[in-house]
Amino acid sequence: xxxxxxxxxxxxxxxxxxxxxxxxxxxxxxxxxxxxxxxxxxxxxxxxxxxxxxxxxxxxxxxxxxxxxxxxxxxxxxxxxxxxxxxxxxxxxxxxxxxxxxxxxxxxxxxxxxxxxxxxxxxxxxxxxxxxxxxxxxxxxxxxxxxxxxxxxxxxxxxxxxxxxxxxxxxxxxxxxxxxxxxxxxxxxxxxxxxxxxxxxxxxxxxxxxxxxxxxxxxxxxxxxxxxxxxxxxxxxxxxxxxxxxxxxxxxxxxxxxxxxxxxxxxxxxxxxxxxxxxxxxxxxxxxxxxxxxxxxxxxxxxxxxxxxxxxxxxxxxxxxxxxxxxxxxxxxxxxxxxxxxxxxxxxxxxxxxxxxxxxxxxxxxxxxxxxxxxxxxxxxxxxxxxxxx
Amino acid sequence: xxxxxxxxxxxxxxxxxxxxxxxxxxxxxxxxxxxxxxxxxxxxxxxxxxxxxxxxxxxxxxxxxxxxxxxxxxxxxxxxxxxxxxxxxxxxxxxxxxxxxxxxxxxxxxxxxxxxxxxxxxxxxxxxxxxxxxxxxxxxxxxxxxxxxxxxxxxxxxxxxxxxxxxxxxxxxxxxxxxxxxxxxxxxxxxxxxxxxxxxxxxxxxxxxxxxxxxxxxxxxxxxxxxxxxxxxxxxxxxxxxxxxxxxxxxxxxxxxxxxxxxxxxxxxxxxxxxxxxxxxxxxxxxxxxx
Numbered sequence: 001x002x003x004x005x006x007x008x009x010x011x012x013x014x015x016x017x018x019x020x021x022x023x024x025x026x027x028x029x030x031x032x033x034x035x036x037x038x039x040x041x042x043x044x045x046x047x048x049x050x051x052x053x054x055x056x057x058x059x060x061x062x063x064x065x066x067x068x069x070x071x072x073x074x075x076x077x078x079x080x081x082x083x084x085x086x087x088x089x090x091x092x093x094x095x096x097x098x099x100x101x102x103x104x105x106x107x108x109x110x111x112x113x114x115x116x117x118x119x120x121x122x123x124x125x126x127x128x129x130x131x132x133x134x135x136x137x138x139x140x141x142x143x144x145x146x147x148x149x150x151x152x153x154x155x156x157x158x159x160x161x162x163x164x165x166x167x168x169x170x171x172x173x174x175x176x177x178x179x180x181x182x183x184x185x186x187x188x189x190x191x192x193x194x195x196x197x198x199x200x201x202x203x204x205x206x207x208x209x210x211x212x213x214x215x216x217x218x219x220x221x222x223x224x225x226x227x228x229x230x231x232x233x234x235x236x237x238x239x240x241x242x243x244x245x246x247x248x249x250x251x252x253x254x255x256x257x258x259x260x261x262x263x264x265x266x267x268x269x270x271x272x273x274x275x276x277x278x279x280x281x282x283x284x285x286x287x288x289x290x291x292x293x294x295x296x297x298x299x300x301x302x303x304x305x306x307x308x309x310x311x312x313x314x315x316x317x318x319x320x321x322x323x324x325x326x327x328x329x330x331x332x333x334x335x336x337x338x339x340x341x342x343x344x345x346x347x348x349x350x351x352x353x354x355x356x357x358x359x360x361x362x363x364x365x366x367x368x369x370x371x372x373x374x375x376x377x378x379x380x381x382x383x384x385x386x387x388x389x390x
Numbered sequence: 391x392x393x394x395x396x397x398x399x400x401x402x403x404x405x406x407x408x409x410x411x412x413x414x415x416x417x418x419x420x421x422x423x424x425x426x427x428x429x430x431x432x433x434x435x436x437x438x439x440x441x442x443x444x445x446x447x448x449x450x451x452x453x454x455x456x457x458x459x460x461x462x463x464x465x466x467x468x469x470x471x472x473x474x475x476x477x478x479x480x481x482x483x484x485x486x487x488x489x490x491x492x493x494x495x496x497x498x499x500x501x502x503x504x505x506x507x508x509x510x511x512x513x514x515x516x517x518x519x520x521x522x523x524x525x526x527x528x529x530x531x532x533x534x535x536x537x538x539x540x541x542x543x544x545x546x547x548x549x550x551x552x553x554x555x556x557x558x559x560x561x562x563x564x565x566x567x568x569x570x571x572x573x574x575x576x577x578x579x580x581x582x583x584x585x586x587x588x589x590x591x592x593x594x595x596x597x598x599x600x601x602x603x604x605x606x607x608x609x610x611x612x613x614x615x616x617x618x619x620x621x622x623x624x625x626x627x628x629x630x631x632x633x634x635x636x637x638x639x640x641x642x643x644x645x646x647x648x649x650x651x652x653x654x655x656x657x658x659x660x661x662x663x664x665x666x667x668x669x670x671x672x673x674x675x676x677x678x679x680x681x
Contacts, residue, residue, distance in 0.1 A: 009673045011479040015649045018475040022468045024433075024548025025646065027555040035436065078464070208557075212419055256419055261399060289424055345428055389432070 023078070033081055036074040041352075041385035043067035047093070048378035050111055055374075056102065058111025059094040062377065066090050069385075079130045085141075087122040096375035098233050098326035099313045107313035107326075109374040112232065120145045124152075134159035139173075147231075150177040154200075165208040169218075173200045181231035196226030204250075212256045222246040230327060237315070238325045246273040263287040271305075277330065279305035297341040304365045307332040313371050328375030334364025354383040403427060407434045408442070408542045410566020416553065417560040417576055426556040430549045434565065437548065441469075441541045443489070443534075453527060454534045460526040467525060469537060469544065476652045477517045483659040484652055485628035489536035490514045494631070497613040497624050508631040515628050543606050543651035546570035550604075550647075562600070563647075570604040570647040585641045585677045596641075596677050604647025608654040609639035610681075621681075625658055636662040636681055643675040650674070 019025060047062035072084045094111045102108040124141025136157045143150040154173030160166065175198045184192035204218030224244040252267035265285040272278045285299035308330040310323035318324070339356040358379045362372030403414045412434065416427060442448045449466060453459045462470075476484040490511050494503035514532040521528040529535060542565050549563045550570040561572035562581045574580050580601040584594025586609075598605055610623030610633070622633040640657040644650040653674055657665040662680045669676045 009671060012644070012649070012653075012672050012674065014475050014479055015472075015652060016645055018468075018472045019544075019547070019646045019648045022472065022544060022547070022648070023465045024437075024544060025551050027548070027551045259399075293428075295424075 033073055033075050035389050036072070037387055037389045039069075039071040039073075039385060039387040041067075041069040041071075041383060043069070043381065043383045045381045046379060048380075050094075050096065050109055051374055054102075054107070054109050056100055056108035056110050058097065058109075058113055060111065061093050062111075063091055063093040063095060081128050081130070083126045083128070085122070085124045085126075087120070089120040089122075090118070091120070092117045095232075096328055098238060099328070099373060099375060100326070101314040101316070107371060107374060118145055118147075120148075133161075147180050147182050148177065149180075150175055152176070167206045169202075169204045169206075171200075171202045174198065177226075179227060179231050184231060192231070194227030194231065196224060196228060198222055198224045214254045215252070216254075217251045218249070220248040220250075229325075233325070233327055238327060239323050240310070240325060241275065241323055244273055244275055246271065248272075261289045265299075275330070276309035277305055277307065279303065293345045295341075295343040297339075297343070299339045299341075301337045301339070302334070302364075303337075303360075304334040304367070305332065306367070313373060326373075326375075328373035328377070331362075331373035331376070332365060332367065332369045333360050333362050333373065333376055334366070335360035336364055349389075350387045352383070352385045352387075354381075356381045356383075401427065403431060405431055405434075407431075408438045408545065408565060409444075410542070412566060413564045414549065415562045415564075415581075416558060416572065418558065423556070423558055426553060426558055430552045433548055433552055434545050437541055437545045440465075441537045443536055443538065450535070450537060454529060457531060458526070458528045462525045462527060469540060470522060470527065472648070473517065473535075473537075473540060474522075476656075480652075480656040480659070482517070482629060483627070484539070484656050485515065485517045486535045486537060486539065487515050487517050487520065487533055488626055488628040489534050489538065490532070491626050491628075491631055495615075495622075495624070495626065495633075497615055500615055500617065502615055502617050502622055512631055515631070539651060539655055540648060542566060543568045543604070543646075543648040546604060546647040568604070568606050568647050568651060569600065571600045571602050574601040586639070595679070598641070598643055598675065598677070600643065603643055603645045604650045605641060605643045606647055606651035606654050607639055607641040608651070608658040610634065610658060611638045625655075627659060634659050634661060637665055637678060638681045639677075639679045640665065640669070641677045642669070 043066070045063070045065040045067070050060040050062055052060050066089070068088045070086045073081060075081045094113060094116060097110040097112050099107045099109055120143060122141060122143040124139060126137050126139035128135055128137040134157065138155050140153040152173060152175035154171060156169065156171035158167060158169040161168070177196050178193060179195070180191050180193045186192045200220065200222040202218060202220035204216060206214060206216045208214050224246070225242060228242060228244055229238050229240045248269060248271045250267065250269040252265065254263055254265045256263045265287065267283045269281040281301065281303045283299060283301040285297055288296045290296060308325065310319060310321065311325050311327070311330040313326060315324050335358060337356060337358040339354060341352065341354040344351045358381070360376040360378065362369035399419070400415060400417050405412050414427065414430065418424060418427065439445060440448055441450045443450055445451060473486045494507045494511055519530055519533065520535065546563045546565045546568045547570050550572045553561060553572045559573040560576045563570045563572065569583055571581055580599040583598045583600045583605050585596040585598065585607065586594055608625065610625045613624040615622040621635070623635065625634050626632065627634050637658050640654040642650040642654040642657065644653060653669065653672055654676070657669045657676065657678060660668050662678070666678055669678065
């Protein structure tokens with residue numbers, strides 16, 4: 001047995017230099033995925049029936065939505081990846097058109113007839129470039145429905161600083177949509193067609209504060225313009241402004257608990273727009289690791305919003321600005337949702353299953369809401385998915 | 391993040407890959423790092439699928455079968471370059487074409503091949519006979535290459551690099567005895583790596599304290615043929631076609647596991663006296679056990 005101390009030797013230098021040229025020894029955290037993966041996800045979304053006692057017309061059976069999603073992620077080379085996403089959605093059921101005054105002055109729900117059957121297809125692609133300290137993504141997509149077409153695109157850039165303890169992300173996207181509601185014609189008896197545009201910008205910063213904790217905050221704005229009225233609700237009286245400026249601020253923390261082998265994610269989001277809707281959302285999730293291949297994630301979310309300036313459950317006189325809507329989504333309400341997600345990672349597959357219960361009601365608001373919209377929705381959503389890595 | 395708090399959790403992932411029991415000991419402090427560990431294990435399986443000579447679909451098997459291959463990927467080219475450097479720095483002792491001799495030497499039997507059989511195979515051995523140009527390789531008919539002495543060591547380095555690139559800085563990767571430190575324990579204490587005694591393989595005869603770099607061992611004691619009291623170990627000299635003798639094992643500590651593995655193999659092939667001399671010259675920490 002013998003041992004010596006290290007010193008430089010040309011043979012060792014040659015071997016070491018050659019070893020360090022191996023790609024596995026030059027890993028960048030921000031590197032393109034090494035292998036292609038395909039994923040499939042199936043969602044079932046079922047809304048609870050509308051309250052029959054508050055129904056003025058239409059069907060109480062609300063939306064059922066089935067979604068098939070396929071995803072392909074493939075590396076093009078060491079620093080570029082491409083992603084394709086295809087979504088096919090089929091919807092059936094009735095949706096709330098608005099509310100009106102009942103005989104006793106109570107608000108009554110107008111539902112559409114139950115015959116709505118629609119399908120939507122969405123195709124999008126993202127190309128992402130990876131560099132030593134960040135990545136850049138560019139995406140485009142189109143979505144088609146028989147009465148709604150959208151074309152969208154976006155660019156995002158993420159940069160890491162401070163030994164990757166700080167990350168800054170900027171993203172911007174635009175969308176141009178065309179609405180051609182079924183059965184609606186304009187003055188010349190041609191298909192009634194309208195358009196709307198949106199521009200979004202988001203900036204966020206993530207900071208690792210210790211090995212166990214990470215903080216994140218972000219600011220976003222979306223400017224919408226064009227025809228923002230719901231074309232089906234418009235028939236029953238729904239006129240909205242032709243612009244909407246939305247602002248969001250979010251903050252969150254992730255804390256890892258080593259003894260429990262779990263992490264807690266806590267997040268808050270504030271939203272405000274110039275239609276006078278303000279909302280607060282708080283979400284708490286617990287990521288529990290079980291062995292190293294299973295993760296169980298229960299989460300709870302609380303949401304509350306104020307109503308739009310021009311919302312009411314019914315109108316007896318016209319508003320001076322000419323805007324009015326009885327859409328439940330613009331009313332004051334609160335919502336609670338509970339979700340349980342299961343993730344299992346096998347050698348080449350990962351499997352996820354999620355169930356979510358969502359319940360909205362005026363009584364969940366911390367504010368005192370005198371009149372609840374009967375259009376408020378409750379739903380159960382089940383998602384299951386499979387991912388395969390090559 | 392300069393330090394990891396004491397409550398970060400030491401996790402041990404045990405799995406089987408490359409024909410060996412593998413263990414990754416790593417301190418994880420954030421939930422997301424579990425995915426990093428899973429991806430790191432996946433990396434080992436991917437390298438195995440790519441370079442195993444036991445899998446007919448591996449790139450290596452295809453290269454050997456087709457003889458001529460063009461458009462090799464960067465990783466394969468870099469591994470071949472490494473093998474080339476190792477060959478030229480070992481006077482031809484480190485040779486990834488030696489595997490052909492397995493046709494003659496069966497260490498499950500208790501008989502040795504004839505000299506004629508060995509001599510008939512010698513024309514098919516010799517890295518210098520492999521023709522390489524950029525991303526192309528020509529393996530002459532009857533010859534084979536084998537990354538057996540490189541890929542497991544490289545995988546240990548790649549796993550450690552992967553963790554480090556994702557800010558996981560405390561851990562030890564052990565792929566069937568090819569060991570690479572990701573970094574010391576969070577307290578700064580090094581890992582204790584045992585060097586086995588050939589006579590009592592389960593007991594360690596020496597300990598290397600490892601905070602960084604890799605340790606690899608080449609042993610001649612695990613498989614052997616015993617005929618008329620002479621022991622023929624499984625490490626074959628590519629220049630003679632016959633097992634080397636005199637050294638039962640060499641363990642080397644170097645900056646990377648792949649270099650440690652190459653140095654330990656060359657040290658073993660060179661025999662006790664020249665081996666020590668060569669390892670001393672190389673300037674690495676080593677433990678050489680004579681037979």
